[in-house]
Amino acid sequence: MLKEENENILDDIFNKILTGKKIIIDPTVLNNDYIPNYLPFREKQITSIGQSLALILKGNKSSNLLLYGKTGTGKTVVARYITEKLIERVNNINLIVAYSNTRISNTGYRILLDLANAINLDIPFTGLSIGEVLKRLSDHISKEKYFIILILDEIDYFTKTHGDNLLYDLTRSNENLHPGFLSIIGISNDLNFKEYLNPRVLSSLGEEEIVFPPYTAIEIKSILEKRADIAFENGAISQAAISLCSALAGSEHGDARRAVDLLRIAAEVAEREEANKVEEKHVRIAVQRIERDRNYDALISLPLQQKIILISILKSNSNCTTGDVYQNYRDICKKIGIEILTQRRISGILSELDLLGLITANVVNHGRYGRTKKIRNLVSSQIIREAFKEDQTLSNLL
Numbered sequence: 001m002l003k004e005e006n007e008n009i010l011d012d013i014f015n016k017i018l019t020g021k022k023i024i025i026d027p028t029v030l031n032n033d034y035i036p037n038y039l040p041f042r043e044k045q046i047t048s049i050g051q052s053l054a055l056i057l058k059g060n061k062s063s064n065l066l067l068y069g070k071t072g073t074g075k076t077v078v079a080r081y082i083t084e085k086l087i088e089r090v091n092n093i094n095l096i097v098a099y100s101n102t103r104i105s106n107t108g109y110r111i112l113l114d115l116a117n118a119i120n121l122d123i124p125f126t127g128l129s130i131g132e133v134l135k136r137l138s139d140h141i142s143k144e145k146y147f148i149i150l151i152l153d154e155i156d157y158f159t160k161t162h163g164d165n166l167l168y169d170l171t172r173s174n175e176n177l178h179p180g181f182l183s184i185i186g187i188s189n190d191l192n193f194k195e196y197l198n199p200r201v202l203s204s205l206g207e208e209e210i211v212f213p214p215y216t217a218i219e220i221k222s223i224l225e226k227r228a229d230i231a232f233e234n235g236a237i238s239q240a241a242i243s244l245c246s247a248l249a250g251s252e253h254g255d256a257r258r259a260v261d262l263l264r265i266a267a268e269v270a271e272r273e274e275a276n277k278v279e280e281k282h283v284r285i286a287v288q289r290i291e292r293d294r295n296y297d298a299l300i301s302l303p304l305q306q307k308i309i310l311i312s313i314l315k316s317n318s319n320c321t322t323g324d325v326y327q328n329y330r331d332i333c334k335k336i337g338i339e340i341l342t343q344r345r346i347s348g349i350l351s352e353l354d355l356l357g358l359i360t361a362n363v364v365n366h367g368r369y370g371r372t373k374k375i376r377n378l379v380s381s382q383i384i385r386e387a388f389k390e391d392q393t394l395s396n397l398l
Contacts, residue, residue, distance in 0.1 A: 022233060023267050023278060029231040030264035032257055035081050036226070041219045042074050048210050049082050053183075056147055057090060061181040064171065064205050068191050069212030072255030075187045078212075079151055083185075086149075094144060099151045102158035108166040111152070112137065119146055130166070138173055141180040148182045156188040156196070160355065164201045171204040214254025221246035223256055224263055232267065237278040241266060244283045262286050295379045298356060299387035305341060307388055308332050309349050311397055313359060313377050314384060322347055322373045336393055350375060 028034055039046065045067075055062045067075040083097040098118035100111045109126070112133045116123040121140045123133055141148060150170070152158070159167060167184075174181050186193075186207070194202060215223070224242050245266070249259035263278075265286035270278045299310070312328035313320065326343050333340045341349075350373060354361040361373045377384070388394045 023236040023271050023275075024231055024264075025233055026231050027264070029227050030260055030267070032260070035077055035084065038226075039074065039078060039081055040222060040226075041215065042078050042212070045074075045078055045210055045212055046082060048208075049078065049185075052208055053082060053086055053149070056086065056093065056095060056149075056183075059093060059147075061147075061174070062149075062183045064184045064186070064207040066186045066188060066193070066205075066207045066209045067212060068188050068193070068209065070214055070253040070255065071189055072249070072253070072257035072259075073212040073214055074256065075212050076151075076153055079185050079187065083149055083151070093147055095147045095149070097149045097151065099153070101153040103154045106158070106161070108162065109133065111158075111166065115148070115150055119144070119148070130169070134169055134173060135176075138176040141182065142177050145179045147180065149185060150182060151185045151187065153187045154189065155186040156190040156193040157355065159193070159196050161352070164197050168198070168201045168204060171201065171206075215250070215256050216254060217246045217250030220249050220254065220256050220259045224259055227260060228263065231263075232278075235277065237263075237267070238280070240280050241278045241283050244280050248283075248287060258290075261290060265289055292383060295358070295383050296387050298358060299379065299384060300390075304338070304391075304393065306349055306353060307391065307394060308338065309346065309353065310358065310377065310379075310384060311388070311394065313375055314381055316375075319374050319376050322350065322375065325350070325375055332397060336397070338393075347373070 024030070049065060049067075052065060053062045067079060069075050080097075080099070087095055087097065096119055098115045100114035102111060105111045105114050108130055109128075112130070113123055113125070115137060116133070119137075119140060121137065123136065128136075140146075152167075155167070167186075170182065170184060184205075184207075191211070197205070221242060224245055228237050228242060242263070245259045245262045248262065249255045252258060262283055266282040267278050269282045269285050269289075273282075275282070299307075302310070308329060309325065312325045312332060315328045315332075316324045322343070326346055329346060330340055332338075350359065350361045353359045358379055359375055359377055361375045
């Protein structure tokens with residue numbers, strides 16, 4: 001009987017999908033990796049990047065590029081759009097565009113694996129030194145006479161977490177490429193990214209810098225309207241819903257990616273409700289779902305020590321200090337029998353959580369009394385409790 005009930009539930013869900021009101025007719029247009037045929041409001045950046053990379057058409061090495069801008073300002077899509085067009089135009093040149101998101105491929109070895117996969121070089125998943133992998137890559141690039149453009153997305157995250165040694169090795173690798181070359185396009189969400197680099201890396205990078213300003217709400221609305229024309233049935237979304245998506249994303253540093261995500265999830269909500277069109281109420285539901293899912297996914301994937309730190313902050317007063325958090329942390333570790341890390345290491349973990357956007361950890365100078373961090377959670381206590389309740393080690397603490 002229970003089995004039949006489960007099957008009936010699923011049959012109802014599947015039948016609604018197959019026979020219900022269809023709002024989205026081309027879901028690929030609402031994906032983050034979709035590359036439009038036209039990129040409005042980025043003509044200046046396209047011109048600058050295109051002029052730099054055009055040297056490759058004559059067989060010359062292009063400059064390394066650094067693309068700066070907040071999340072959702074079009075850096076990645078512009079870089080991929082231009083390199084795709086470049087590949088279409090090259091003649092008698094083995095041009096390869098390799099892409100690595102350094103937040104996902106979060107070690108130097110994995111970044112090099114992404115490059116190896118792009119040039120069809122077989123590298124074991126583990127077991128080699130970075131130096132050996134770089135040598136094999138250089139030998140293969142020279143043998144095949146490859147011209148490589150390596151796009152390193154979220155490069156600021158990687159260098160803050162792992163240092164800049166790999167970036168230095170990559171920029172100096174051209175000394176061993178005869179023929180062939182490697183050009184780097186670094187994409188950073190942090191305008192101060194270069195401050196984290198060693199002077200020797202800055203010297204070997206020799207980059208051109210291109211800044212992507214945030215989109216305005218009006219620009220985001222125009223982008224959404226063009227996506228909606230392709231993605232949705234005619235008349236399946238209200239202007240009010242598009243305007244709300246634009247306003248919400250425009251208020252958060254002009255994030256077009258967030259706006260498109262809102263549009264997609266709002267449409268999915270409307271389809272599940274069997275509504276005739278996407279309305280403002282569906283956008284508001286999508287806002288809540290995005291915030292919850294993003295934070296929830298980040299929380300459940302954290303290592304145990306980072307989870308304990310978040311619980312320690314939760315048990316402290318608002319705007320607590322590093323010392324407050326560390327005292328709570330020590331108490332929790334003793335209670336559950338976990339190794340206690342040093343206060344210096346805890347300070348490093350707090351910086352990592354700050355980088356992930358789960359907390360704020362601002363340094364406050366107290367003059368002759370020294371400096372400390374003022375810390376507070378950016379995620380609601382309810383979501384933290386929901387994310388950690390399945391962890392048997394922590395469930396009793398919550």
